[in-house]
Amino acid sequence: MDWNEYNDFQKYIEKFTEGRWGTGYGEKFAAWAGVNDKIANFKEALDVGCGNGYHLETFSKAFPYMQFTGVDLSTEAIRNAKRKNLKNVDFHVMNGESMPKDWTNKFDWVMMFDCAHDQPRPDLTIKEIHRTLKVGGVFTMVDIDGTSNIYLDKMKGEALLSYMLSMFICLPCASNAPSMIIFSLFENCSLCHFKQCILTKVLDLDSYCLGSRWGRKRALELLNECNFKDVTVVDIPVQSQVLYVCRK
Structure with a gap:
């Protein structure tokens, strides 16, 4: 499912984010990431999967000397983000799997909040993030704090909510890859050999379908890869939430 098919979804997710994060956490976040002594030297930052720009609004006010860029697949999200009229932030409708070539080694700080697990191919996006990040730069990835184990997740009080949201939002969007679409088109095809040939050709485009509780183990494996x-x-x-601080 395409993110743009969720009508008015972005305004609800922003309320959800506000309830979870509050406001004025910019300097606290820098301390959590261990960059509070370096951030004064940062010039450019990128938020991949920025949504309505909630986090960028906070950071742009906390660090007004920096230039921020936000990218997201959702046209609704970027439209809402631009309405905030943030002076030191540019927003673009863009797929994080393929960012501009001239962004190589461009950013001191790249961030991602709760969206790695929503992507069909998060590996392609994270490799792009690595490319756009300066040597010595920092990539902060915040995601749901899962265990990578269904049984252990069940022992946590909020697992049910995460799995429910994942079923109706995260997984449908994470399935929005070319091979998944082609599979649905040919699922009932009687020409089995033809269908197999088609799927074999596009297998490398398949979706990871991580889901919101993909957890620390799988996240670390993916970041290393x-x-x-x-x-x-x-x-x-x-x-x-859990924070992964990655250095290049």
Whole structure:
């Protein structure tokens, strides 16, 4: 399912984000990420999957000397973000799997909030993030704090909510890959050999379908596979969230 098919979804998710994060957390976040002594030297930052720009609004006010860029697949989200009229933020409708070539080694700080698990191919996006990040830069990835184990997740009080939201939002959008669409078109095709040939050709475009509770184990494996070898996991005082601090 395409993100643009969720009518008015962005305004609800922003309320959800506000309830979870509150306001004025810019300097706290920098401390959690261990960059509070370096952030004064940061010039450019990128938010991949920025949504309505909630986090960028906070950071742009906390660090007004920086230039921020936000990208998202949702036209509704970017339209809403631009209405905030943030002076030091540019917003673009863009797929994080393929960002401009001239963004190589451009950003001091790249961030992602609660959207790695929503992507059909998060590996492609994270590799792009690695490319756009300056040497010595930091990539902060915040996501749902799962265990990568259904049984262990069940022991946590909020697992039911996460799995429910994942079923109706995260997984449908994470399935929005070319091979998944083609599979649905040919699912009932009687020409089995033809269908198999088609699926074989597009297998490399298949979706990871991680789901919201993909967890720390799988997240660390993915980050390592995408060339981030220096990764620190940080427990943060935000409901159901965990922070991965990655350095290039």
